[in-house]
Amino acid sequence: MVVVGGGIAGLSAAYALSQPDGPPVACTLVEADSRLGGKILTEQTDGFVIEGGPDSFLSQKPWGIELCRKLGLEDRLIGTSQKHRKTFVYSKGRLHELPEGLALGFPTRLGPFLRSGLLSWPGKLRLGAEIFVPRRREESDESMGGFFRRRLGREALERIIEPLMTGIYAGDAEQLSIRATFPRFPDMEREHGSLVRSMLGARMRRPASGTGECARWTPFVTLQGGLSELVQALTGRLSAVKVRLGRRVTAVRSCGAAQGYEVLVEGEAPLKADAVVLATPAFGAAGLLEPLDATVAGMLGAIPYASTATVTLGFRRAGFSHDLDGYGFVIPRIEGRALLASTWSSSKWGHRAPDGSVLIRAYLGGAGREAVLERSDQELVELARADLRHIMGVTEEPVMARVFRWPRAMPQYLVGHLDRLAAIEERLARLPGVFVAGAAYRGVGIPDCIRDGLGSAERVRAYFDKGSSRSL
Numbered sequence: 001m002v003v004v005g006g007g008i009a010g011l012s013a014a015y016a017l018s019q020p021d022g023p024p025v026a027c028t029l030v031e032a033d034s035r036l037g038g039k040i041l042t043e044q045t046d047g048f049v050i051e052g053g054p055d056s057f058l059s060q061k062p063w064g065i066e067l068c069r070k071l072g073l074e075d076r077l078i079g080t081s082q083k084h085r086k087t088f089v090y091s092k093g094r095l096h097e098l099p100e101g102l103a104l105g106f107p108t109r110l111g112p113f114l115r116s117g118l119l120s121w122p123g124k125l126r127l128g129a130e131i132f133v134p135r136r137r138e139e140s141d142e143s144m145g146g147f148f149r150r151r152l153g154r155e156a157l158e159r160i161i162e163p164l165m166t167g168i169y170a171g172d173a174e175q176l177s178i179r180a181t182f183p184r185f186p187d188m189e190r191e192h193g194s195l196v197r198s199m200l201g202a203r204m205r206r207p208a209s210g211t212g213e214c215a216r217w218t219p220f221v222t223l224q225g226g227l228s229e230l231v232q233a234l235t236g237r238l239s240a241v242k243v244r245l246g247r248r249v250t251a252v253r254s255c256g257a258a259q260g261y262e263v264l265v266e267g268e269a270p271l272k273a274d275a276v277v278l279a280t281p282a283f284g285a286a287g288l289l290e291p292l293d294a295t296v297a298g299m300l301g302a303i304p305y306a307s308t309a310t311v312t313l314g315f316r317r318a319g320f321s322h323d324l325d326g327y328g329f330v331i332p333r334i335e336g337r338a339l340l341a342s343t344w345s346s347s348k349w350g351h352r353a354p355d356g357s358v359l360i361r362a363y364l365g366g367a368g369r370e371a372v373l374e375r376s377d378q379e380l381v382e383l384a385r386a387d388l389r390h391i392m393g394v395t396e397e398p399v400m401a402r403v404f405r406w407p408r409a410m411p412q413y414l415v416g417h418l419d420r421l422a423a424i425e426e427r428l429a430r431l432p433g434v435f436v437a438g439a440a441y442r443g444v445g446i447p448d449c450i451r452d453g454l455g456s457a458e459r460v461r462a463y464f465d466k467g468s469s470r471s472l
């Protein structure tokens with residue numbers, strides 16, 4: 001069988017298929033790039049650990065930590081620094097500390113919120129009045145913006161929820177599906193009639209100190225040497241897999257009824273496959289499946305993507321004009337700045353900058369703001385520096401600057417995404433042995449992509465168990 005795409009989803013699929021816990025599956029992984037990892041890309045330069053793409057993953061979703069444990073990486077996991085636990089929102093000309101008790105953007109304690117300067121008094125009253133907002137009767141999907149505006153008011157949406165939540169998807173709150181992105185919140189509304197009531201109830205039910213994984217790890221974790229350690233560890237376990245690097249798959253063709261597929265690889269003889277996992281972005285899978293089924297290709301190709309860039313800057317600590325006492329800040333879209341957010345990487349994590357230096361990362365682009373990626377690297381560095389100067393007063397010259405561009409990198413789960421996904425799965429069932437996996441479908445975060453990759457391996461095994469022959 002063939003896995004196309006060596007990002008975290010494809011690597012997880014190939015890893016699971018090569019494990020001895022099930023019958024062995026002969027597997028080839030084909031990756032277009034000259035390296036594995038996809039969006040996961042760590043560079044080490046002069047003692048700085050620079051994440052080009054993701055810099056951490058959620059510990060609450062267990063698949064990331066579980067995989068690290070299986071790969072013997074548990075000792076390499078690190079949590080966020082407990083010394084600098086603040087996060088800020090840039091609003092009306094200054095950084096405001098986010099009130100304590102924010103669970104994924106939503107206040108679990110109202111007191112700190114009411115004391116914070118982030119919302120006006122009418123905005124705070126509207127947020128507190130959430131408890132009286134009637135439950136929505138329709139079951140249909142809704143935009144993230146529509147949902148939170150209805151429940152918490154416009155100000156809370158624009159000033160807090162939007163920058164925190166849409167940052168994860170680099171998306172537009174008015175278009176992203178609440179059910180596909182944060183299903184927990186509509187579930188809370190359905191079950192308790194109010195988010196505030198549900199949160200307060202959960203606080204009362206929670207034991208004084210947490211137990212299990214959530215108590216052990218901070219909400220976000222990473223690896224000491226950067227997330228590429230995960231890619232290296234996975235790669236090290238693929239000895240039973242034929243890995244073809246720097247080879248682009250151009251199409252998947254049928255070999256006739258029950259004869260499997262032919263995977264066309266640029267510059268190589270086609271690969272015969274009785275099953276294929278397409279762990280590429282959805283638009284990539286669309287192109288590959290076009291010869292097999294133009295309808296499913298059209299459905300996959302309709303999942304839109306946003307483009308982003310990260311700019312990482314290293315500075316000398318001596319005389320640095322900001323105390324960097326926090327994890328960084330987010331910027332609401334309504335502020336109209338170039339940056340989406342900034343992480344103060346060397347404060348948030350240990351092992352990120354050499355002694356005497358600090359590391360800051362800035363995010364640019366996102367849905368509707370992608371024109372910025374047409375600028376040169378130098379211009380992106382200048383844009384980031386201009387906002388850091390304006391917001392934090394940082395005027396120092398960086399000793400290191402690195403730009404990473406991510407065109408069409410973030411799949412957008414628009415309103416109705418789950419219905420579209422169900423339709424894709426139904427249609428794909430007409431192509432026995434063909435599976436899709438990755439960020440475009442059931443979660444964009446690293447743990448979700450790992451789960452999806454592992455899940456696709458299970459589906460391949462189940463398909464083989466049903467009687468298909470097993471060959472390369």
Ligand SMILES: Cc1cc2nc3c(=O)[nH]c(=O)nc-3n(C[C@H](O)[C@H](O)[C@H](O)COP(=O)(O)OP(=O)(O)OC[C@H]3O[C@@H](n4cnc5c(N)ncnc54)[C@H](O)[C@@H]3O)c2cc1C
Pocket residue numbers: 004005006007008009010030031032033036037038039040052053054055056057058247248249250279280281284308309310406409410437438439440444445446447449
């Ligand atoms: C800037 C940025 C920051 C992020 N931050 C975080 C974060 O902090 N935490 C988090 O959990 N998530 C984060 N994410 C999201 C997360 O990194 C991605 O969703 C995830 O890594 C995607 O994995 P994947 O395997 O689905 O796809 P990819 O990583 O895109 O892998 C797909 C692979 O398929 C290959 N490919 C494509 N077409 C072909 C072809 N025709 N033939 C062969 N190979 C092909 C590509 O080269 C690529 O290697 C971030 C993403 C970005 C861009």
